[in-house]
Amino acid sequence: MNFVKRFTPMTIVFIMIFVQVFESLFVIFSSSRYVAIGYLFLLNLLITFILLSQVKNYQLRRHDFISKINDEAENSLNATLDNMPIGVIRFNEETREPEWFNPFIDMIYKGLDKVINKDDIDLILQKKKEDQYVTIGNQKYVVNVDEEKHLIYLIDATKEVAFRSDFNDSRAVIGAISVDNYDDATDLISDSGRTVINSFIASFLEEFSDKYAFYLRRISSSRYFFFCDYRVLDGMIKDKFTVLKDFRTSSAENEIPLTLSIGVAYGWEDFPNIGKVAMNNLELAQVRGGDQVVLRENSTQARPIYFGGNSESRTQKSRTRARAISTALQTIITESEDVFIVGHRFTDMDALGAAIAMKAFANMSGKEAFVVYDENQLLPDVQRAIEKMNDSADGFTHIVKVETAARLKKPNSLLIMVDHSKPSQTLDFDFYNLFEKLVVIDHHRRDDDFPEQALLSYIESSASSASELTVEILQFHGNNNRRMSSIEASIALAGIEMDTKNFTKATTARTFEAAAYLRSRGADNDLIKVIMATDFEKYKTVNEIVINSKVIFPGIVLGMGIEGQKYDNITTAKAADTMLDMAGVTASFAITTHTNGFISVSARSRNGFNVQTLMEQMGGGGHFNNAATQIYEKSMEEVRTDLIRVLEERLEIEHKA
Numbered sequence: 001m002n003f004v005k006r007f008t009p010m011t012i013v014f015i016m017i018f019v020q021v022f023e024s025l026f027v028i029f030s031s032s033r034y035v036a037i038g039y040l041f042l043l044n045l046l047i048t049f050i051l052l053s054q055v056k057n058y059q060l061r062r063h064d065f066i067s068k069i070n071d072e073a074e075n076s077l078n079a080t081l082d083n084m085p086i087g088v089i090r091f092n093e094e095t096r097e098p099e100w101f102n103p104f105i106d107m108i109y110k111g112l113d114k115v116i117n118k119d120d121i122d123l124i125l126q127k128k129k130e131d132q133y134v135t136i137g138n139q140k141y142v143v144n145v146d147e148e149k150h151l152i153y154l155i156d157a158t159k160e161v162a163f164r165s166d167f168n169d170s171r172a173v174i175g176a177i178s179v180d181n182y183d184d185a186t187d188l189i190s191d192s193g194r195t196v197i198n199s200f201i202a203s204f205l206e207e208f209s210d211k212y213a214f215y216l217r218r219i220s221s222s223r224y225f226f227f228c229d230y231r232v233l234d235g236m237i238k239d240k241f242t243v244l245k246d247f248r249t250s251s252a253e254n255e256i257p258l259t260l261s262i263g264v265a266y267g268w269e270d271f272p273n274i275g276k277v278a279m280n281n282l283e284l285a286q287v288r289g290g291d292q293v294v295l296r297e298n299s300t301q302a303r304p305i306y307f308g309g310n311s312e313s314r315t316q317k318s319r320t321r322a323r324a325i326s327t328a329l330q331t332i333i334t335e336s337e338d339v340f341i342v343g344h345r346f347t348d349m350d351a352l353g354a355a356i357a358m359k360a361f362a363n364m365s366g367k368e369a370f371v372v373y374d375e376n377q378l379l380p381d382v383q384r385a386i387e388k389m390n391d392s393a394d395g396f397t398h399i400v401k402v403e404t405a406a407r408l409k410k411p412n413s414l415l416i417m418v419d420h421s422k423p424s425q426t427l428d429f430d431f432y433n434l435f436e437k438l439v440v441i442d443h444h445r446r447d448d449d450f451p452e453q454a455l456l457s458y459i460e461s462s463a464s465s466a467s468e469l470t471v472e473i474l475q476f477h478g479n480n481n482r483r484m485s486s487i488e489a490s491i492a493l494a495g496i497e498m499d500t501k502n503f504t505k506a507t508t509a510r511t512f513e514a515a516a517y518l519r520s521r522g523a524d525n526d527l528i529k530v531i532m533a534t535d536f537e538k539y540k541t542v543n544e545i546v547i548n549s550k551v552i553f554p555g556i557v558l559g560m561g562i563e564g565q566k567y568d569n570i571t572t573a574k575a576a577d578t579m580l581d582m583a584g585v586t587a588s589f590a591i592t593t594h595t596n597g598f599i600s601v602s603a604r605s606r607n608g609f610n611v612q613t614l615m616e617q618m619g620g621g622g623h624f625n626n627a628a629t630q631i632y633e634k635s636m637e638e639v640r641t642d643l644i645r646v647l648e649e650r651l652e653i654e655h656k657a
């Protein structure tokens with residue numbers, strides 16, 4: 001029905017005028033009215049037919065028009081797909097064979113002298129899971145996968161990646177360098193000797209700045225700052241901050257016992273904050289024992305990265321600092337309603353000894369204080385010590401269960417965390433969360449899991465034990481009217497003895513001074529022996545692990561618990577201690593299944609072998625020579641394999657160094 005043209009509105013008006021004129025003439029000249037009506041009827045029929053044809057014609061044309069537009073769009077899409085720099089591949093859902101791909105894909109693979117195949121598709125889909133960009137040849141692509149239609153889109157992002165890496169390289173870096181133990185090294189020497197040390201430090205650091213081409217600024221004899229961009233920092237990271245080892249070695253050659261602590265931060269804009277993060281990182285490097293770098297991006301999600309820390313703690317605690325802490329703590333306690341003291345989970349003798357010393361400190365400050373324990377986490381020696389305290393008490397010993405402590409807590413109560421600083425290791429996390437006022441006293445290296453709200457933290461990784469630290473600040477307390485009882489002094493001394501293995505490790509003159517103070521307060525060796533006695537059955541279990549041990553690398557021994565048998569912390573720890581006591585052993589490890597189901601690793605070492613960083617790699621921590629980790633959802637055998645792998649990596653690094 002396409003024989004009638006589509007009329008324009010004007011044509012229709014003319015036709016209607018013509019029809020009107022024709023009809024009028026017809027009516028005027030017609031011989032009869034009936035004949036006129038007959039002709040007019042035929043004419044109107046013709047007009048109706050013409051109008052219906054017009055409607056049909058209009059619909060047909062509209063359909064043609066849409067289909068033409070569609071054809072054009074499809075052609076141009078195909079042309080675009082063929083020409084644009086986006087690769088499209090359709091693959092078979094089951095076989096992953098390519099079914100169709102556009103010329104851009106052909107071009108990519110022709111550049112590699114091949115045609116895309118199933119393996120390439122597998123590789124793209126696999127790499128897409130691992131990284132944002134997929135590399136094919138020399139180019140980088142962003143990959144989008146339409147799972148439903150089995151289509152892969154590859155968008156060339158080579159320039160974007162290059163731009164991004166340039167952008168990242170231009171991030172600002174601020175570094176703060178401090179020379180560990182500078183004051184001690186220069187305290188009692190002549191002016192000329194001090195000048196030699198100053199010029200050694202200055203020329204070493206100038207060489208360091210020349211090597212990497214950064215701007216170095218001296219603030220004082222022992223404090224420097226540096227500024228550079230991330231590209232320069234990346235060079236130091238790739239070299240694993242060998243500057244630490246070089247400085248340690250050179251200073252030893254010059255018979256100066258110095259090391260470096262470096263805090264570094266980087267980021268975009270906000271220079272004041274980058275500087276602040278660098279200073280915090282420097283402090284972290286120092287409290288972790290010095291001779292290390294702590295590096296962290298200036299962003300809330302960033303975690304610190306550590307380099308070095310390969311020598312035992314070099315930073316010495318100073319008497320001045322202990323006195324200042326003692327004064328500051330007295331002020332905080334005086335401003336609090338009362339004091340609660342907690343140790344870490346499965347509180348051990350050192351944590352209990354430190355808590356008892358802190359209770360005495362709070363009492364001297366005129367405040368009531370409570371040592372908190374959890375009866376479900378009681379080690380046998382700690383239980384015996386608490387019983388002795390209860391037997392001797394004047395009615396109420398102030399050694400309370402965690403539930404009682406939570407009830408006694410008042411809005412303005414102070415919490416003192418001893419022998420730990422990580423909230424994740426605290427005796428009871430819910431109890432910890434009840435407090436707004438917090439003080440931390442610890443002898444472990446600090447890491448980033450640290451209470452933000454701490455009013456005061458006294459962390460000295462060079463101290464033998466938390467008991468030593470607390471007894472030292474106790475000695476600086478001005479009020480000597482309230483003395484420690486003999487049992488309290490005995491428990492604090494037991495804490496020092498436990499961590500120093502009866503004064504055979506990690507002791508300094510300060511350790512003996514603290515012990516002497518406790519003796520003067522009536523610490524009783526017989527009582528300590530009773531409290532610390534080893535249960536006969538436990539002794540046999542420790543030996544079971546020791547007998548089941550092997551030398552896995554020269555000087556490194558690994559003892560395994562019996563499969564299917566469960567052990568407490570102390571048994572595992574004692575097994576590692578016992579193995580380390582054997583001739584020729586530099587490091588010992590004990591792996592057992594803990595009574596709570598996880599796998600426990602205790603690590604011990606001597607002679608500059610750092611087990612802390614090893615255990616950190618396995619999710620734990622501790623000290624340089626005494627560390628541990630707890631691993632969930634792995635078997636003893638899997639943990640053993642992991643440990644051997646981290647040891648191999650370490651030994652490899654040490655061979656190269």
Ligand SMILES: Nc1ncnc2c1ncn2[C@@H]1O[C@H](COP(=O)(O)O[C@H]2[C@@H](O)[C@H](n3cnc4c(N)ncnc43)O[C@@H]2COP(=O)(O)O)[C@@H](O)[C@H]1O
Nearest residue numbers: 348350569570573602603620621622623626627628629630
């Ligand atoms: N996940 C962790 N993160 C950080 N640090 C950790 C983690 N897990 C453990 N640590 C620290 O590592 C060291 C070593 O722990 P360990 O379990 O091997 O040994 C501790 C006690 O189990 C052990 N101990 C307690 N009582 C006795 C005793 N009567 N005889 C022998 N050994 C005993 O001694 C270790 C106590 O160390 P301290 O708490 O540092 O004083 C440790 O530092 C963990 O905190």
Ligand SMILES: [Mn+2]
Nearest residue numbers: 348350351419
């Ligand atoms: Mn402890």
